[in-house]
Amino acid sequence: MQDGANRARTQTGIVPRRFVFVLMDRFTLLSFASALECLRIANRMAEATLYEWTIIGDSEDAVPCSAGSRFQIDGGLCELSRDDTVLLCGGVDVHQHTTKRLLSWLRREARRGLPIGGLCTASYTMAKAGLLDGKRATIHWENHDSFLEEFDEVDLTKSVFTVDGNRMTTAGGTSSIDLMLHLIAEHHDEKLANAVADQLIYSSIRTDQDTQRLSVPTRIGVRHPKLSQVIQMMEANIEEPISPSILARDAGMSTRQLERLFRRYLSRSPKRYYMELRLQKARNLLMQTDMTVINVALACGFSSPSHFSKCYRAHYQTTPYRERGSHSSRLSV
Known part of the structure; x- marks a missing residue:
């Protein structure tokens, strides 16, 4: 975080929540950026460091997004704090990039009780790790049929996002915004969430009751x-x-x-x-x-x-x- 953010934390006495973004190869840039921007804007509107974040991956190298651009990460898969929230960022051909190492790491962090979410197609990886058994979940509509064929123990919906206990999933695209606004309202209040939405020019906030595809x-x-x-x-x-x-x-x-x-x-x-x-x-x-x-x-x-x-x-x-x-x-x- 920047020095200014650290000073804000000291002056206000707020203990920020930390999000750990895990970038998978060929992750969807829009889903990742949408979630990250919500946290940044929440800090700005609150004039305090409510949120911090770090970016990691299943390698020590830069991770390519689905558009081809490469993103430098802060580190590899490591043991996290019990207060962290994990957001796994999936994208194109997610089953090809769901590595054994990543699955083992997810299961370990889940056993420690961390909240874990999947953006876009990362629901697949969460399900593969057994983190969605008996849970409500969603995934991008294009992956819906294949997910149903492989994971019948998951209650798959067509919602924009789902929150079931400490498991969160989104359908991809701008649905990351809806999830993050939901979490910001839950952590703080709807007034702050609405202020973030206004900054994003996001005039129609969706809930977990909204479906992802057009009628x-x-x-x-x-x-x-x-x-x-x-x-x-x-x-x-x-x-x-x-x-x-x-x-x-x-x-x-x-x-x-x-x-x-x-x-x-x-x-x-x-x-x-x-x-x-x-x-x-x-x-x-x-x-x-x-x-x-x-x-x-x-x-x-x-x-x-x-x-x-x-x-x-x-x-x-x-x-x-x-x-x-x-x-x-x-x-x-």
Whole structure:
């Protein structure tokens, strides 16, 4: 910390809370910076050192973020004070950067009772260490399906952030701001949290009840209640797809009306749209998990690997096996 901050602590008698940011390789810069800026601004608005921080990693070297820039850390994985709060910063290909050493360190610090949080995809690493068993958690929506496949003992939500006891998780992006504002209000008061939000030009503070993705109408750019209802049913039933006739019946229309609705607003049939949703989930699972291609096919509603491969190639111009192979080769470069 700067000398001015240390003088402020001495003059006010405040014992600051310390956050320990653990940067994983290819961490998401926005999530990390958003959390750190909230602490800095809280100190500024309070005109006192309410918070201190340090930055460490699973190496003694600089750590690259997902944008390629490298960040010098203050040190490696060390034993922390019992009063510290750990914030693990994840990002791209988090499963590749979840090292045995990091997992061991997390388990050790957790046994000592430290509060531990995961920003963006770091929820995966926390779950891998067993820190989220029986806990509510969240993760970036793109990693949601693969997380569900691997960690069924975690109560995974689609919230912007979660706090369950001394475990915290965020969905990535600006959700770090929402978590930090929540903690600042809890540590001090809402007036300070609101002052920090104003400095960030953050006019809509979200709670752990808010979901991370845009609503279906906003995402597809169409505000039609029946169309939204059908798409929500499709998204909720990927492993066991529902027939167009049942989708139409449950939405209170005929199959022909359903066809016309999709053609008019989305320029494709309901069957084609449903297939694209299933293939998108399959691609995420291929990229983010070690599941076999056969199990990925089953998880996405394909009864046979050959049918899955045929549909995948038609949509992505490559086979599931080649997709996974090319992704693995890019990671090894």
